[in-house]
Amino acid sequence: MPVRRSSNEGSFKVSRKLRVRTGNSKGSEDGVRTPRSRDTGVGRGHRKARVATEGSEGSSGGVRTGEGKKIESRRLQSRGNGSDAVAYHSEDGRLSDVRGRGKRDWKTRSGNGGLEPFVGGKSGLKRKRISADPRLVEQGTFNGNDRKLKSQTKTNVLNSSMDNGKRLSRWKDYESADSSRNQRVTKSPKFSGSESLGRDYEFKDSSRNKAVTESGKLRGSESLDKRGQSGKMGRADKPKYVRDNGLGNVKSKISGDRKAPLDTQKELNQRINAVSSVDKRYSRKDQRMKALINGSSITEGPPKKKKRGIRIDPYDTSNKRLDDSASDKGTNQVKIDETESIGSEMSKNAQFRAISPSSSILSFVQDNLLGRRREIDFKRAGYNIELPAPLDNLPFSTTPERERIEVPAFRNKLEFFAAAKISSSFPPPDLPEIAFAGRSNVGKSSLLNALTRQWGVVRTSDKPGLTQSINFFNLGPKLCMVDLPGYGFAYAKEEVKEAWEELVKEYVMTRVGLKRVCLLIDTKWGMKPRDLELIDLMERYETKYQIVLTKTDLVFPIDVARRAMQIEENLKAKKSAVQPLMMVSSKTGAGIRSLRTVLANVARFVPR
Ligand SMILES: Nc1nc2c(ncn2[C@@H]2O[C@H](COP(=O)(O)OP(=O)(O)OP(=O)(O)O)[C@@H](O)[C@H]2O)c(=O)[nH]1
Numbered sequence: 339m340p341v342r343r344s345s346n347e348g349s350f351k352v353s354r355k356l357r358v359r360t361g362n363s364k365g366s367e368d369g370v371r372t373p374r375s376r377d378t379g380v381g382r383g384h385r386k387a388r389v390a391t392e393g394s395e396g397s398s399g400g401v402r403t404g405e406g407k408k409i410e411s412r413r414l415q416s417r418g419n420g421s422d423a424v425a426y427h428s429e430d431g432r433l434s435d436v437r438g439r440g441k442r443d444w445k446t447r448s449g450n451g452g453l454e455p456f457v458g459g460k461s462g463l464k465r466k467r468i469s470a471d472p473r474l475v476e477q478g479t480f481n482g483n484d485r486k487l488k489s490q491t492k493t494n495v496l497n498s499s500m501d502n503g504k505r506l507s508r509w510k511d512y513e514s515a516d517s518s519r520n521q522r523v524t525k526s527p528k529f530s531g532s533e534s535l536g537r538d539y540e541f542k543d544s545s546r547n548k549a550v551t552e553s554g555k556l557r558g559s560e561s562l563d564k565r566g567q568s569g570k571m572g573r574a575d576k577p578k579y580v581r582d583n584g585l586g587n588v589k590s591k592i593s594g595d596r597k598a599p600l601d602t603q604k605e606l607n608q609r610i611n612a613v614s615s616v617d618k619r620y621s622r623k624d625q626r627m628k629a630l631i632n633g634s635s636i637t638e639g640p641p642k643k644k645k646r647g648i649r650i651d652p653y654d655t656s657n658k659r660l661d662d663s664a665s666d667k668g669t670n671q672v673k674i675d676e677t678e679s680i681g682s683e684m685s686k687n688a689q690f691r692a693i694s695p696s697s698s699i700l701s702f703v704q705d706n707l708l709g710r711r712r713e714i715d716f717k718r719a720g721y722n723i724e725l726p727a728p729l730d731n732l733p734f735s736t737t738p739e740r741e742r743i744e745v746p747a748f749r750n751k752l753e754f755f756a757a758a759k760i761s762s763s764f765p766p767p768d769l770p771e772i773a774f775a776g777r778s779n780v781g782k783s784s785l786l787n788a789l790t791r792q793w794g795v796v797r798t799s800d801k802p803g804l805t806q807s808i809n810f811f812n813l814g815p816k817l818c819m820v821d822l823p824g825y826g827f828a829y830a831k832e833e834v835k836e837a838w839e840e841l842v843k844e845y846v847m848t849r850v851g852l853k854r855v856c857l858l859i860d861t862k863w864g865m866k867p868r869d870l871e872l873i874d875l876m877e878r879y880e881t882k883y884q885i886v887l888t889k890t891d892l893v894f895p896i897d898v899a900r901r902a903m904q905i906e907e908n909l910k911a912k913k914s915a916v917q918p919l920m921m922v923s924s925k926t927g928a929g930i931r932s933l934r935t936v937l938a939n940v941a942r943f944v945p946r
């Protein structure tokens with residue numbers, strides 16, 4: 339039980355934590371603040387064994403030997419009544435002259451869970467104040483004499499024993515711990531007043547208690563060994579884990595017996611090798627058995643290397659398509675064509691790499707920031723990358739308004755006015771028309787939006803085949819823009835796709851007001867047979883067309899230049915092809931202004 343005595347007597351008061359403080363010190367009588375124990379420098383001892391002696395004159399004002407902590411010394415301050423013992427009233431937070439010292443504070447200050455067994459008798463006698471090792475208290479291994487003490491610390495102990503679950507289970511392994519070591523530790527003066535740990539655990543957790551009490555030998559010393567001195571543990575103390583791995587106790591021997599003679603080590607190694615070779619042999623045998631069952635021949639030797647080939651992603655919606663040549667053939671036929679086209683594609687690729695673009699094209703690509711670029715390049719050039727299609731804006735401009743469009747015709751509002759799925763539903767050709775043709779997903783609809791800077795007027799999608807009819811848009815009173823359905827690969831039935839193609843061909847062949855067809859080619863993939871088909875058609879019907887390379891932002895600038903060179907070479911003999919070849923990116927806005935200028939000329943020279 340905590341012992342309290344009145345402060346007048348200058349007696350000591352023992353808190354719930356059982357800190358012992360004795361008598362009046364001279365210093366406190368003088369109203370001198372108890373100096374911090376750090377300052378006293380007297381009897382600074384280990385925190386585990388604090389001792390304060392009554393009437394000690396060893397240090398000025400409130401003698402205190404032992405604890406060297408700041409927080410403790412504050413409590414030792416005299417309150418001007420000549421008794422430094424009052425300081426300890428605050429320990430449990432129950433006394434009136436102590437303010438702001440609650441349970442929490444008590445807990446905090448206890449630091450060691452309040453386990454400080456009271457050792458000694460009544461006042462006037464020398465009393466020892468012994469603090470438990472916080473590590474031990476945490477562990478719940480320290481056992482004080484006082485029952486109440488136990489109940490106070492129950493929470494702490496239980497909490498700590500929660501995370502000690504593993505530890506407790508591990509203790510089982512230590513049942514066979516070296517008894518000599520136990521002896522050595524139990525002899526330690528720190529644990530002289532403690533009872534057996536087995537008992538201590540009885541009130542904490544019965545299930546764990548079992549694990550602990552079963553051992554019978556488990557004492558504070560053991561836990562101390564485990565917690566604080568695990569590094570010093572002998573090999574024999576370590577748990578021996580035996581794994582059933584076909585090696586018997588080989589592993590445990592290896593791990594547990596370090597001093598095994600060399601012969602034993604060799605023997606162990608041999609055994610390990612033997613087991614692994616058995617495994618290999620078994621696996622081969624197993625293979626043979628399987629082969630026999632399946633009736634296939636056994637092939638031995640090193641495994642064949644897998645041939646590396648180009649994988650074709652069936653869900654790739656880019657313009658890498660094989661559909662141009664094989665659309666209405668059987669599945670097998672398509673497969674053959676695929677492999678053929680892969681082979682030819684490879685050689686075409688090599689040819690493409692061999693192209694060395696002219697310096698004029700290269701400089702054009704460079705000047706217009708065409709090709710794949712880093713954002714920093716745009717920033718350096720003064721473009722605001724926060725805006726859509728930043729390169730279509732003026733450098734250092736933050737206003738994306740359409741009024742900034744330098745070509746007046748394209749400042750007009752883009753308005754949808756007709757859609758046709760068959761030629762008979764084409765609207766009357768009142769205005770000069772500029773049509774955008776090309777394979778599905780090449781970026782026709784996106785380009786229309788980019789040219790007019792009216793995002794969303796024309797619907798776009800990354801899924802090929804969104805535009806399924808010929809859509810007519812008015813761009814002011816003078817010009818009509820026509821978005822054609824794409825041809826080639828699209829998520830649509832074959833017959834539907836054929837119908838689109840026929841519709842496009844019909845439009846290109848027969849449309850009176852058609853002044854220019856912008857034939858869009860994906861810069862990455864170049865011209866495909868269906869593009870050439872349409873070119874032939876337009877050549878035959880003398881429809882003017884202009885090649886526009888799209889999505890230039892997806893390839894390197896050098897490849898943009900190469901593609902331009904390649905296409906120009908192909909178009910040399912074409913009469914209806916209008917020069918120059920245009921290169922754009924609806925995403926970055928590169929080349930859009932140039933295209934506007936070119937197309938505005940179409941509208942200008944058209945008689946009304
Ligand atoms: N990176 C990049 N993507 C683009 C560009 N132009 C279009 N795209 C993307 O390509 C996809 C297809 O664009 P669309 O404009 O719908 O293509 P389309 O030719 O109209 O397709 P269909 O209507 O199916 O014939 C969309 O996801 C666009 O965002 C471009 O210049 N650069």
Ligand SMILES: [Mg+2]
Pocket residue numbers: 782783784797798804805821
């Ligand atoms: Mg479209």
